[in-house]
Amino acid sequence: MLFPAILKSIVRTGSVRLIDGAGKVHAYGDGTSPHCTIRLGARHLDYTLALNPELSIGQAYMDGLLTIEEGTLFDFLEIAAKNYRNFEQMAWFSLLSRIMRRLKQCNPLDRARRNVAHHYDLSGQLYDLFLDKDRQYSCAYFTSADDDLEAAQEHKKRHIASKLLLDRPDLKILDIGSGWGGLGLYLAEETGADVTGLTLSVEQHKVSQGRATAAGLADRVRFCLRDYRKELGQYDRVVSVGMFEHVGKGNYEEFFARLGDFLTPDGVALLHSIGYSDAPAPINPFIRKYIFPGADIPSLSEVFASVERAGLVVTDVEILRLHYADTLRHWRQRFMANRQRIAALYDERFCRMWEFYLVLCEIGFRFRSMMVFQMQLAKRADAVPLTRDYMANWEQAHRTMANSGVRAAE
Structure with a gap:
């Protein structure tokens, strides 16, 4: 399961409990605040959230497929922000980021x-x-x-x-x-x-x-x-x-x-x-x-x-x-x-x-x-x-x- 594996790799500060699409509980972080528990409402999210998390996490929350059972959305995104450098160091994300930086948005x-x-x-x-x-x-x-x-x-x-x-x-x-x-x-x-x-x-x-x-x-x-x-x-x-x-x-x-x-x-x-x-x-x-x-x-x-x-x-x-x-x-x-x-x-x-x-x-x-x-x-x-x-x-x-x-x- 890719998304649980990504969280394990990047969440080192703060505390996240993840209830995956099959109902299995995972715990990440160092036990410090903020604390939150998130639940995934479908098994496919264990994989799709890993493909482009900066987009797909928001989509899942918007669609009611990612819910916060303990703490708040602010707590979850604060933990993500404080651990973002760990995310940036992942090879596939680094490559995607370099590609996106070259894009020049135009507005005719x-x-x-x-x-x-x-x-x-x-x-x-x-x-x-x-x-x-x-x-x-x-x-x-x-x-x-x-x-x-x-x-x-x-x-x-x-x-x-x-x-x-x-x-x-x-x-x-x-x-x-x-x-x-x-x-x-x-x-x-x-x-x-x-x-x-x-x-x-x-x-x-x-x-x-x-x-x-x-x-x-x-x-x-x-x-x-x-x-x-x-x-x-x-x-x-x-x-x-x-x-x-x-x-x-x-x-x-x-x-x-x-x-x-x-x-x-x-x-x-x-x-x-x-x-x-x-x-x-x-x-x-x-x-x-x-x-x-x-x-x-x-x-x-x-x-x-x-x-x-x-x-x-x-x-x-x-x-x-x-x-x-x-x-x-x-x-x-x-x-x-x-x-x-x-x-x-x-x-x-x-x-x-x-x-x-x-x-x-x-x-x-x-x-x-x-x-x-x-x-x-x-x-x-x-x-x-x-x-x-x-x-x-x-x-x-x-x-x-x-x-x-x-x-x-x-």
Whole structure:
């Protein structure tokens, strides 16, 4: 039986009891926490889980064929993460990994629209049940252990805005991957800027346009159902949050070339993206197949190489380490608290699929090499001040105004 043999080879830290497809019990690990017991609901899983475990374990959980009888799914995936290096050292996995690293995901226009629709055109009720009230579907920014999700997402918008050098009220800003409009509306309200947002999601476009109208900002905030490759305007500032993961490694150079086209000579851009802190690698196959088709995650070495070839200057980089792990913990807790309502929208299989996705991603940020980077870019080295003081000063000033209920653009 291959899967029990693999667990025996790799699980050295933590404690796993496996009840295989025939009902036989196996024990692995060193007896330390975390502890979990998993049961396989079919004999064929003893073999099929070994063929591509990064994909098939999630599939088995989603289909109800792999169940957790003691502990939690989080415990099981934490043990897997802590023993992952043992898995990487297995010869067949090492070969598969090298092959996958050579793949360069591309997202032509038609496929990009389909990929976005797969995830972002789901029921709005679903997102209301686990996101914050502004539907910020990207890494929050926790300035204190006491921050709740709502506060941390407000901090995130303010932190990003501070890096855009919003030094005058008439700036033209492009938001690539504008989601449900929260960041674009924030920038317009805080600074008086003219904002254009781009999205490929029909549902996000409808919601964001409605929000701009309801806020009385439709005269200077517009959201367009348009791929960034079709945009022709030029802007003082460009921001992109949580969209670069959908560009595809094969399109990185084109993305940064277009970013350069969008920027005025003294323009500033801010790219916020998930990344790997180690060598380039493919995205988890379960995430790519079931959650974000067409997605890929860059390492900084891949990003820097493409930026250099585009002739842009990196003026600042910040690595957000555990912020996304904490964001995902909040999302997972809200999702599980509303599980019955979500099952009524979809079904139990959908709930198990999304539970696996949320846990797997949190594990990746908490125990493995996933992180978030914020990269500031310009065409000229002197486009931003020599020190970062302007970021901290802007952020503090607008935090003070927010606490007093004042908008800077009023």
